[in-house]
Amino acid sequence: MSRIYLDNAATTKVDEKVLEKMLPFFAENFGNPSSIYSYGREVKAMIEAARKSVANLLGANPGEIFFTSGGTESSNMIMRRCVNDLGVKHIITSPLEHHCVLHTAEDIEHLGRIKKHLVDVKPNGDVDLEHLEKMFQELKNEKVLVSLMHGNNEIGNLLDLKTVGELTKKYGAYFHSDTVQTVGHFKFNLHEMPMDFITGSAHKFHGPKGIGIVYVSDRVKMKPFVAGGGQERNMRAGTENVTGIIGFAKALEMAYENFEADKKYIADLKFYLKNKLQNEFEGVIFNGNSATENSMYTVLSVGFPKTQQTEMLLYTLDMEGICVSGGSACSSGAEAGSHVIQGIYKGMANQSTIRFSFSKYNTKDELDKVIDVLHQKIGTAVNA
Ligand SMILES: Cc1ncc(COP(=O)(O)O)c(C=O)c1O
Incomplete structure:
Protein backbone atom coordinates (compact mmCIF):
# COMPACT_ATOMS: atom_id res chain seq x y z
CA MET A 1 0.00 0.00 0.00
CA ASN A 258 12.11 28.69 -4.51
CA PHE A 259 10.48 30.12 -1.44
CA GLU A 260 7.55 32.03 -2.97
CA ALA A 261 6.63 29.28 -5.45
CA ASP A 262 6.85 26.53 -2.81
CA LYS A 263 4.84 28.62 -0.37
CA LYS A 264 2.08 29.20 -2.91
CA TYR A 265 2.01 25.53 -3.90
CA ILE A 266 1.72 24.39 -0.28
CA ALA A 267 -0.87 27.04 0.63
CA ASP A 268 -2.97 25.97 -2.37
CA LEU A 269 -2.89 22.39 -1.10
CA LYS A 270 -3.97 23.45 2.37
CA PHE A 271 -6.90 25.54 1.16
CA TYR A 272 -7.92 22.85 -1.33
CA LEU A 273 -8.26 20.37 1.53
CA LYS A 274 -9.91 22.93 3.79
CA ASN A 275 -12.58 23.72 1.19
CA LYS A 276 -13.27 20.05 0.50
CA LEU A 277 -13.63 19.29 4.21
CA GLN A 278 -15.87 22.29 4.73
CA ASN A 279 -18.09 21.53 1.76
CA GLU A 280 -18.35 17.77 2.08
CA PHE A 281 -18.51 17.07 5.82
CA GLU A 282 -21.02 18.50 8.23
CA GLY A 283 -19.95 19.88 11.57
CA VAL A 284 -16.25 20.10 10.77
CA ILE A 285 -14.45 23.00 12.43
CA PHE A 286 -10.95 24.39 12.03
CA ASN A 287 -8.93 25.09 15.15
CA GLY A 288 -7.13 28.33 15.89
CA ASN A 289 -6.42 30.46 12.85
CA SER A 290 -5.38 27.47 10.79
CA ALA A 291 -8.10 27.89 8.18
CA THR A 292 -7.29 31.58 7.62
CA GLU A 293 -4.61 33.30 5.58
CA ASN A 294 -3.18 34.61 8.83
CA SER A 295 -1.58 31.31 9.81
CA MET A 296 1.22 29.01 8.78
CA TYR A 297 0.56 27.80 5.24
CA THR A 298 1.82 24.37 6.25
CA VAL A 299 -0.74 23.47 8.96
CA LEU A 300 -4.49 22.77 8.99
CA SER A 301 -6.01 21.66 12.30
CA VAL A 302 -9.40 20.04 11.86
CA GLY A 303 -11.97 19.17 14.52
CA PHE A 304 -14.42 16.42 13.57
CA PRO A 305 -17.52 16.07 15.74
CA LYS A 306 -17.03 13.14 18.11
CA THR A 307 -18.84 10.06 16.87
CA GLN A 308 -18.06 6.36 17.03
CA GLN A 309 -16.47 6.68 13.60
CA THR A 310 -14.38 9.75 14.27
CA GLU A 311 -13.18 8.66 17.70
CA MET A 312 -10.64 6.28 16.17
CA LEU A 313 -9.92 8.43 13.14
CA LEU A 314 -6.15 8.59 13.62
CA TYR A 315 -5.93 4.80 13.64
CA THR A 316 -8.44 4.40 10.83
CA LEU A 317 -6.41 6.73 8.64
CA ASP A 318 -3.20 4.96 9.62
CA MET A 319 -4.70 1.63 8.56
CA GLU A 320 -5.33 3.23 5.17
CA GLY A 321 -1.73 4.41 4.90
CA ILE A 322 -2.51 8.05 5.72
CA CYS A 323 -0.05 9.57 8.19
CA VAL A 324 -1.44 12.51 10.13
CA SER A 325 -1.33 13.47 13.75
CA GLY A 326 -3.86 14.20 16.44
CA GLY A 327 -2.27 17.47 17.41
CA SER A 328 1.44 17.39 17.87
CA ALA A 329 3.43 14.24 17.12
CA CYS A 330 2.48 12.27 20.19
CA SER A 331 5.19 10.08 21.57
CA SER A 332 2.96 7.14 22.48
CA GLY A 333 0.70 7.11 19.43
CA ALA A 334 -2.23 7.50 21.80
CA GLU A 335 -4.27 10.65 21.58
CA ALA A 336 -3.85 11.82 25.13
CA GLY A 337 -5.52 15.13 24.35
CA SER A 338 -3.44 17.99 23.19
CA HIS A 339 -2.65 20.76 25.65
CA VAL A 340 -2.95 23.24 22.79
CA ILE A 341 -6.43 22.18 21.72
CA GLN A 342 -7.54 21.98 25.36
CA GLY A 343 -5.80 25.34 25.96
CA ILE A 344 -7.84 27.22 23.37
CA TYR A 345 -11.13 25.59 24.38
CA LYS A 346 -10.33 25.98 28.11
CA GLY A 347 -10.42 22.22 28.65
CA MET A 348 -13.82 21.87 26.99
CA ALA A 349 -12.70 20.57 23.58
CA ASN A 350 -15.01 17.84 22.38
CA GLN A 351 -13.74 16.88 18.98
CA SER A 352 -11.56 14.39 17.17
CA THR A 353 -8.62 16.49 16.17
CA ILE A 354 -6.61 15.78 13.06
CA ARG A 355 -3.65 17.96 12.16
CA PHE A 356 -2.81 17.86 8.48
CA SER A 357 0.57 19.40 7.67
CA PHE A 358 1.84 19.77 4.15
CA SER A 359 5.08 19.93 2.19
CA LYS A 360 6.08 20.64 -1.39
CA TYR A 361 6.12 16.87 -1.95
CA ASN A 362 2.36 16.47 -1.39
CA THR A 363 -0.11 16.52 -4.28
CA LYS A 364 -3.81 17.25 -4.79
CA ASP A 365 -4.26 13.61 -5.81
CA GLU A 366 -3.17 12.59 -2.34
CA LEU A 367 -5.68 14.97 -0.81
CA ASP A 368 -8.45 13.57 -3.01
CA LYS A 369 -7.58 10.11 -1.72
CA VAL A 370 -7.77 11.36 1.87
CA ILE A 371 -11.23 12.80 1.19
CA ASP A 372 -12.34 9.48 -0.38
CA VAL A 373 -11.13 7.54 2.64
CA LEU A 374 -12.88 9.96 5.01
CA HIS A 375 -16.14 9.49 3.10
CA GLN A 376 -15.78 5.72 3.30
CA LYS A 377 -14.98 5.72 6.99
CA ILE A 378 -17.10 8.44 8.49
CA GLY A 379 -19.86 8.77 5.92
CA THR A 380 -20.78 11.63 3.64
CA ALA A 381 -21.76 13.74 6.59
CA VAL A 382 -21.02 13.78 10.26
CA ASN A 383 -23.64 15.50 12.32
CA ALA A 384 -22.66 18.26 14.66
C1 LIG B 1 7.29 24.41 17.86
C2 LIG B 1 8.33 23.37 18.11
N1 LIG B 1 9.33 23.63 18.99
C3 LIG B 1 10.29 22.75 19.23
C4 LIG B 1 10.30 21.51 18.63
C5 LIG B 1 11.39 20.55 18.96
O1 LIG B 1 12.36 20.56 17.96
P1 LIG B 1 13.42 19.36 17.88
O2 LIG B 1 12.68 18.17 17.36
O3 LIG B 1 14.44 19.85 16.91
O4 LIG B 1 13.98 19.17 19.23
C6 LIG B 1 9.28 21.18 17.72
C7 LIG B 1 9.26 19.86 17.07
O5 LIG B 1 8.32 19.10 17.20
C8 LIG B 1 8.27 22.13 17.46
O6 LIG B 1 7.28 21.88 16.61
Whole structure:
Protein backbone atom coordinates (compact mmCIF):
# COMPACT_ATOMS: atom_id res chain seq x y z
CA MET A 1 0.00 0.00 0.00
CA SER A 2 1.44 3.37 -0.90
CA ARG A 3 1.45 5.80 2.00
CA ILE A 4 0.37 9.40 2.11
CA TYR A 5 2.46 11.53 4.44
CA LEU A 6 0.66 14.60 5.77
CA ASP A 7 2.54 15.14 9.02
CA ASN A 8 5.23 17.53 7.87
CA ALA A 9 5.02 19.64 11.01
CA ALA A 10 6.27 16.57 12.90
CA THR A 11 9.13 16.00 10.52
CA THR A 12 9.95 16.07 6.82
CA LYS A 13 11.84 13.77 4.53
CA VAL A 14 15.41 14.72 3.78
CA ASP A 15 15.72 16.22 0.35
CA GLU A 16 17.90 14.14 -1.99
CA LYS A 17 20.20 17.09 -2.70
CA VAL A 18 20.67 17.59 1.04
CA LEU A 19 21.57 13.94 1.47
CA GLU A 20 23.99 14.14 -1.47
CA LYS A 21 25.73 17.11 0.12
CA MET A 22 26.00 15.30 3.47
CA LEU A 23 27.28 11.92 2.26
CA PRO A 24 30.98 12.73 1.72
CA PHE A 25 31.21 13.94 5.31
CA PHE A 26 30.52 10.45 6.67
CA ALA A 27 33.47 8.65 5.11
CA GLU A 28 35.69 10.82 2.88
CA ASN A 29 35.81 14.10 4.76
CA PHE A 30 35.65 12.47 8.16
CA GLY A 31 38.21 14.61 9.99
CA ASN A 32 37.63 16.03 13.42
CA PRO A 33 37.15 19.77 12.87
CA SER A 34 39.35 20.50 15.89
CA SER A 35 42.36 18.66 14.37
CA ILE A 36 45.06 20.89 13.01
CA TYR A 37 46.04 18.74 9.98
CA SER A 38 44.30 19.01 6.61
CA TYR A 39 41.45 16.54 7.27
CA GLY A 40 40.38 18.61 10.25
CA ARG A 41 40.99 22.03 8.72
CA GLU A 42 38.96 21.19 5.63
CA VAL A 43 35.97 20.13 7.70
CA LYS A 44 36.28 23.13 9.99
CA ALA A 45 36.21 25.41 6.93
CA MET A 46 33.02 23.70 5.73
CA ILE A 47 31.36 24.20 9.11
CA GLU A 48 32.21 27.90 9.05
CA ALA A 49 30.94 28.18 5.46
CA ALA A 50 27.70 26.51 6.58
CA ARG A 51 27.37 28.93 9.50
CA LYS A 52 27.95 31.89 7.20
CA SER A 53 25.34 30.65 4.75
CA VAL A 54 22.76 30.12 7.51
CA ALA A 55 23.52 33.56 8.97
CA ASN A 56 23.16 35.23 5.56
CA LEU A 57 19.84 33.52 4.90
CA LEU A 58 18.45 34.63 8.26
CA GLY A 59 19.91 38.15 8.19
CA ALA A 60 22.24 37.52 11.13
CA ASN A 61 25.99 37.63 11.74
CA PRO A 62 27.80 34.27 11.66
CA GLY A 63 28.86 34.94 15.26
CA GLU A 64 25.21 34.95 16.30
CA ILE A 65 24.52 31.40 15.04
CA PHE A 66 25.35 28.31 17.12
CA PHE A 67 24.68 24.75 16.00
CA THR A 68 22.88 22.53 18.51
CA SER A 69 21.06 19.20 18.43
CA GLY A 70 17.74 20.83 17.60
CA GLY A 71 14.92 23.02 18.80
CA THR A 72 14.51 21.38 22.18
CA GLU A 73 18.13 21.83 23.16
CA SER A 74 18.21 25.39 21.82
CA SER A 75 15.23 26.52 23.88
CA ASN A 76 16.48 24.72 26.99
CA MET A 77 19.85 26.44 26.69
CA ILE A 78 18.48 29.88 26.21
CA MET A 79 16.00 29.73 29.03
CA ARG A 80 18.48 28.22 31.48
CA ARG A 81 21.32 30.60 30.54
CA CYS A 82 19.02 33.63 30.82
CA VAL A 83 18.35 32.63 34.41
CA ASN A 84 21.95 31.70 35.23
CA ASP A 85 23.78 34.50 33.44
CA LEU A 86 21.38 37.37 32.92
CA GLY A 87 19.58 37.48 36.24
CA VAL A 88 16.17 36.60 34.83
CA LYS A 89 13.70 36.02 37.66
CA HIS A 90 10.44 35.77 35.70
CA ILE A 91 9.57 33.86 32.54
CA ILE A 92 6.43 34.86 30.68
CA THR A 93 5.21 32.23 28.26
CA SER A 94 1.87 30.88 27.02
CA PRO A 95 -0.13 27.73 27.66
CA LEU A 96 0.11 26.86 23.96
CA GLU A 97 3.91 26.58 23.73
CA HIS A 98 5.75 23.43 22.74
CA HIS A 99 6.72 21.33 25.76
CA CYS A 100 10.38 22.14 25.19
CA VAL A 101 9.56 25.63 26.46
CA LEU A 102 6.70 24.89 28.88
CA HIS A 103 8.41 22.03 30.67
CA THR A 104 11.72 23.89 30.81
CA ALA A 105 10.00 26.88 32.43
CA GLU A 106 8.31 24.51 34.89
CA ASP A 107 11.60 22.83 35.68
CA ILE A 108 13.40 26.10 36.36
CA GLU A 109 10.48 27.19 38.53
CA HIS A 110 10.65 23.94 40.52
CA LEU A 111 14.32 24.62 41.10
CA GLY A 112 13.20 27.82 42.80
CA ARG A 113 14.99 30.07 40.32
CA ILE A 114 12.09 31.85 38.63
CA LYS A 115 8.40 32.47 38.71
CA LYS A 116 6.60 31.30 35.59
CA HIS A 117 3.71 33.40 34.25
CA LEU A 118 1.25 32.31 31.57
CA VAL A 119 -0.17 34.99 29.33
CA ASP A 120 -3.84 34.61 28.37
CA VAL A 121 -4.71 33.33 24.93
CA LYS A 122 -7.84 34.27 23.03
CA PRO A 123 -10.38 31.68 21.82
CA ASN A 124 -8.67 31.72 18.40
CA GLY A 125 -5.32 30.86 19.99
CA ASP A 126 -3.74 34.29 19.59
CA VAL A 127 -1.75 35.68 22.50
CA ASP A 128 -3.67 38.40 24.34
CA LEU A 129 -1.26 41.31 23.93
CA GLU A 130 -3.16 43.55 26.35
CA HIS A 131 -2.71 40.95 29.05
CA LEU A 132 0.95 40.67 28.13
CA GLU A 133 1.42 44.40 28.59
CA LYS A 134 -0.41 44.24 31.92
CA MET A 135 1.99 41.53 33.06
CA PHE A 136 4.96 43.70 32.09
CA GLN A 137 3.54 46.56 34.12
CA GLU A 138 3.10 44.28 37.14
CA LEU A 139 6.68 43.05 36.77
CA LYS A 140 8.20 46.52 36.41
CA ASN A 141 11.79 46.63 37.70
CA GLU A 142 12.07 42.80 37.45
CA LYS A 143 14.29 40.92 34.97
CA VAL A 144 11.92 39.15 32.61
CA LEU A 145 12.34 36.67 29.75
CA VAL A 146 9.43 36.35 27.33
CA SER A 147 9.27 33.05 25.46
CA LEU A 148 6.51 32.96 22.85
CA MET A 149 6.54 30.79 19.78
CA HIS A 150 6.34 32.23 16.28
CA GLY A 151 4.29 29.52 14.55
CA ASN A 152 2.19 27.16 16.63
CA ASN A 153 2.92 23.57 15.58
CA GLU A 154 -0.63 22.38 16.23
CA ILE A 155 -2.96 25.18 15.15
CA GLY A 156 -0.68 27.21 12.88
CA ASN A 157 -1.23 30.57 14.61
CA LEU A 158 1.46 33.15 13.92
CA LEU A 159 2.75 35.59 16.51
CA ASP A 160 3.39 39.17 15.46
CA LEU A 161 7.10 39.13 16.30
CA LYS A 162 7.57 42.84 15.66
CA THR A 163 4.79 43.96 17.99
CA VAL A 164 5.74 41.55 20.76
CA GLY A 165 9.44 42.34 20.32
CA GLU A 166 8.83 46.07 20.58
CA LEU A 167 6.72 45.55 23.68
CA THR A 168 9.44 43.46 25.32
CA LYS A 169 12.00 46.15 24.50
CA LYS A 170 9.74 48.87 25.90
CA TYR A 171 9.78 47.05 29.24
CA GLY A 172 13.44 46.02 29.09
CA ALA A 173 12.73 42.28 28.85
CA TYR A 174 14.54 39.61 26.84
CA PHE A 175 12.62 38.02 23.95
CA HIS A 176 13.02 34.39 22.93
CA SER A 177 10.87 32.93 20.19
CA ASP A 178 10.61 29.24 19.39
CA THR A 179 10.75 29.55 15.62
CA VAL A 180 11.17 25.84 14.92
CA GLN A 181 8.07 25.72 12.73
CA THR A 182 8.92 28.85 10.77
CA VAL A 183 12.68 28.81 10.09
CA GLY A 184 12.75 27.53 6.50
CA HIS A 185 9.07 28.42 6.01
CA PHE A 186 9.10 32.15 6.68
CA LYS A 187 11.61 34.86 5.73
CA PHE A 188 13.66 36.27 8.57
CA ASN A 189 15.82 39.35 8.65
CA LEU A 190 17.10 39.10 12.19
CA HIS A 191 19.11 42.32 11.98
CA GLU A 192 15.84 44.18 11.72
CA MET A 193 13.78 42.08 14.08
CA PRO A 194 13.51 42.75 17.79
CA MET A 195 14.27 39.24 19.03
CA ASP A 196 17.20 38.29 21.23
CA PHE A 197 16.97 34.54 20.63
CA ILE A 198 15.39 32.25 18.07
CA THR A 199 15.68 28.53 17.41
CA GLY A 200 15.57 26.30 14.34
CA SER A 201 15.54 22.61 13.51
CA ALA A 202 16.59 21.12 10.16
CA HIS A 203 14.16 18.21 10.15
CA LYS A 204 11.24 20.61 9.80
CA PHE A 205 12.43 21.76 6.37
CA HIS A 206 13.79 18.66 4.63
CA GLY A 207 17.06 18.51 6.52
CA PRO A 208 18.34 15.80 8.86
CA LYS A 209 17.16 15.14 12.40
CA GLY A 210 19.24 15.98 15.45
CA ILE A 211 20.66 19.28 14.19
CA GLY A 212 19.42 22.75 14.95
CA ILE A 213 20.50 26.27 15.64
CA VAL A 214 20.15 28.87 18.25
CA TYR A 215 20.48 32.53 17.32
CA VAL A 216 21.82 34.71 20.11
CA SER A 217 21.79 38.39 19.26
CA ASP A 218 25.13 40.21 19.52
CA ARG A 219 23.38 42.47 22.02
CA VAL A 220 23.36 39.65 24.58
CA LYS A 221 26.42 38.17 26.25
CA MET A 222 26.11 34.64 27.58
CA LYS A 223 28.31 32.04 29.19
CA PRO A 224 28.88 28.63 27.53
CA PHE A 225 25.80 26.44 27.11
CA VAL A 226 27.88 23.27 27.40
CA ALA A 227 31.32 23.31 29.01
CA GLY A 228 34.24 21.06 28.19
CA GLY A 229 35.70 22.10 24.85
CA GLY A 230 36.30 24.99 22.53
CA GLN A 231 33.76 24.07 19.84
CA GLU A 232 31.15 26.58 18.68
CA ARG A 233 33.46 29.38 19.81
CA ASN A 234 33.54 27.94 23.33
CA MET A 235 29.76 28.07 23.67
CA ARG A 236 28.77 24.45 23.07
CA ALA A 237 31.47 21.92 23.76
CA GLY A 238 31.54 18.57 22.00
CA THR A 239 32.70 17.36 18.62
CA GLU A 240 30.43 18.89 16.02
CA ASN A 241 27.67 17.01 14.20
CA VAL A 242 29.43 17.71 10.92
CA THR A 243 27.05 15.89 8.58
CA GLY A 244 24.12 17.53 10.36
CA ILE A 245 25.60 21.01 10.05
CA ILE A 246 26.27 20.53 6.35
CA GLY A 247 22.72 19.19 5.94
CA PHE A 248 21.18 22.07 7.90
CA ALA A 249 22.85 24.69 5.72
CA LYS A 250 21.94 22.96 2.46
CA ALA A 251 18.33 22.38 3.52
CA LEU A 252 17.94 26.03 4.53
CA GLU A 253 19.47 27.18 1.26
CA MET A 254 16.99 25.00 -0.65
CA ALA A 255 14.08 26.17 1.51
CA TYR A 256 14.69 29.76 0.47
CA GLU A 257 15.68 29.02 -3.15
CA ASN A 258 12.11 28.69 -4.51
CA PHE A 259 10.48 30.12 -1.44
CA GLU A 260 7.55 32.03 -2.97
CA ALA A 261 6.63 29.28 -5.45
CA ASP A 262 6.85 26.53 -2.81
CA LYS A 263 4.84 28.62 -0.37
CA LYS A 264 2.08 29.20 -2.91
CA TYR A 265 2.01 25.53 -3.90
CA ILE A 266 1.72 24.39 -0.28
CA ALA A 267 -0.87 27.04 0.63
CA ASP A 268 -2.97 25.97 -2.37
CA LEU A 269 -2.89 22.39 -1.10
CA LYS A 270 -3.97 23.45 2.37
CA PHE A 271 -6.90 25.54 1.16
CA TYR A 272 -7.92 22.85 -1.33
CA LEU A 273 -8.26 20.37 1.53
CA LYS A 274 -9.91 22.93 3.79
CA ASN A 275 -12.58 23.72 1.19
CA LYS A 276 -13.27 20.05 0.50
CA LEU A 277 -13.63 19.29 4.21
CA GLN A 278 -15.87 22.29 4.73
CA ASN A 279 -18.09 21.53 1.76
CA GLU A 280 -18.35 17.77 2.08
CA PHE A 281 -18.51 17.07 5.82
CA GLU A 282 -21.02 18.50 8.23
CA GLY A 283 -19.95 19.88 11.57
CA VAL A 284 -16.25 20.10 10.77
CA ILE A 285 -14.45 23.00 12.43
CA PHE A 286 -10.95 24.39 12.03
CA ASN A 287 -8.93 25.09 15.15
CA GLY A 288 -7.13 28.33 15.89
CA ASN A 289 -6.42 30.46 12.85
CA SER A 290 -5.38 27.47 10.79
CA ALA A 291 -8.10 27.89 8.18
CA THR A 292 -7.29 31.58 7.62
CA GLU A 293 -4.61 33.30 5.58
CA ASN A 294 -3.18 34.61 8.83
CA SER A 295 -1.58 31.31 9.81
CA MET A 296 1.22 29.01 8.78
CA TYR A 297 0.56 27.80 5.24
CA THR A 298 1.82 24.37 6.25
CA VAL A 299 -0.74 23.47 8.96
CA LEU A 300 -4.49 22.77 8.99
CA SER A 301 -6.01 21.66 12.30
CA VAL A 302 -9.40 20.04 11.86
CA GLY A 303 -11.97 19.17 14.52
CA PHE A 304 -14.42 16.42 13.57
CA PRO A 305 -17.52 16.07 15.74
CA LYS A 306 -17.03 13.14 18.11
CA THR A 307 -18.84 10.06 16.87
CA GLN A 308 -18.06 6.36 17.03
CA GLN A 309 -16.47 6.68 13.60
CA THR A 310 -14.38 9.75 14.27
CA GLU A 311 -13.18 8.66 17.70
CA MET A 312 -10.64 6.28 16.17
CA LEU A 313 -9.92 8.43 13.14
CA LEU A 314 -6.15 8.59 13.62
CA TYR A 315 -5.93 4.80 13.64
CA THR A 316 -8.44 4.40 10.83
CA LEU A 317 -6.41 6.73 8.64
CA ASP A 318 -3.20 4.96 9.62
CA MET A 319 -4.70 1.63 8.56
CA GLU A 320 -5.33 3.23 5.17
CA GLY A 321 -1.73 4.41 4.90
CA ILE A 322 -2.51 8.05 5.72
CA CYS A 323 -0.05 9.57 8.19
CA VAL A 324 -1.44 12.51 10.13
CA SER A 325 -1.33 13.47 13.75
CA GLY A 326 -3.86 14.20 16.44
CA GLY A 327 -2.27 17.47 17.41
CA SER A 328 1.44 17.39 17.87
CA ALA A 329 3.43 14.24 17.12
CA CYS A 330 2.48 12.27 20.19
CA SER A 331 5.19 10.08 21.57
CA SER A 332 2.96 7.14 22.48
CA GLY A 333 0.70 7.11 19.43
CA ALA A 334 -2.23 7.50 21.80
CA GLU A 335 -4.27 10.65 21.58
CA ALA A 336 -3.85 11.82 25.13
CA GLY A 337 -5.52 15.13 24.35
CA SER A 338 -3.44 17.99 23.19
CA HIS A 339 -2.65 20.76 25.65
CA VAL A 340 -2.95 23.24 22.79
CA ILE A 341 -6.43 22.18 21.72
CA GLN A 342 -7.54 21.98 25.36
CA GLY A 343 -5.80 25.34 25.96
CA ILE A 344 -7.84 27.22 23.37
CA TYR A 345 -11.13 25.59 24.38
CA LYS A 346 -10.33 25.98 28.11
CA GLY A 347 -10.42 22.22 28.65
CA MET A 348 -13.82 21.87 26.99
CA ALA A 349 -12.70 20.57 23.58
CA ASN A 350 -15.01 17.84 22.38
CA GLN A 351 -13.74 16.88 18.98
CA SER A 352 -11.56 14.39 17.17
CA THR A 353 -8.62 16.49 16.17
CA ILE A 354 -6.61 15.78 13.06
CA ARG A 355 -3.65 17.96 12.16
CA PHE A 356 -2.81 17.86 8.48
CA SER A 357 0.57 19.40 7.67
CA PHE A 358 1.84 19.77 4.15
CA SER A 359 5.08 19.93 2.19
CA LYS A 360 6.08 20.64 -1.39
CA TYR A 361 6.12 16.87 -1.95
CA ASN A 362 2.36 16.47 -1.39
CA THR A 363 -0.11 16.52 -4.28
CA LYS A 364 -3.81 17.25 -4.79
CA ASP A 365 -4.26 13.61 -5.81
CA GLU A 366 -3.17 12.59 -2.34
CA LEU A 367 -5.68 14.97 -0.81
CA ASP A 368 -8.45 13.57 -3.01
CA LYS A 369 -7.58 10.11 -1.72
CA VAL A 370 -7.77 11.36 1.87
CA ILE A 371 -11.23 12.80 1.19
CA ASP A 372 -12.34 9.48 -0.38
CA VAL A 373 -11.13 7.54 2.64
CA LEU A 374 -12.88 9.96 5.01
CA HIS A 375 -16.14 9.49 3.10
CA GLN A 376 -15.78 5.72 3.30
CA LYS A 377 -14.98 5.72 6.99
CA ILE A 378 -17.10 8.44 8.49
CA GLY A 379 -19.86 8.77 5.92
CA THR A 380 -20.78 11.63 3.64
CA ALA A 381 -21.76 13.74 6.59
CA VAL A 382 -21.02 13.78 10.26
CA ASN A 383 -23.64 15.50 12.32
CA ALA A 384 -22.66 18.26 14.66
C1 LIG B 1 7.29 24.41 17.86
C2 LIG B 1 8.33 23.37 18.11
N1 LIG B 1 9.33 23.63 18.99
C3 LIG B 1 10.29 22.75 19.23
C4 LIG B 1 10.30 21.51 18.63
C5 LIG B 1 11.39 20.55 18.96
O1 LIG B 1 12.36 20.56 17.96
P1 LIG B 1 13.42 19.36 17.88
O2 LIG B 1 12.68 18.17 17.36
O3 LIG B 1 14.44 19.85 16.91
O4 LIG B 1 13.98 19.17 19.23
C6 LIG B 1 9.28 21.18 17.72
C7 LIG B 1 9.26 19.86 17.07
O5 LIG B 1 8.32 19.10 17.20
C8 LIG B 1 8.27 22.13 17.46
O6 LIG B 1 7.28 21.88 16.61
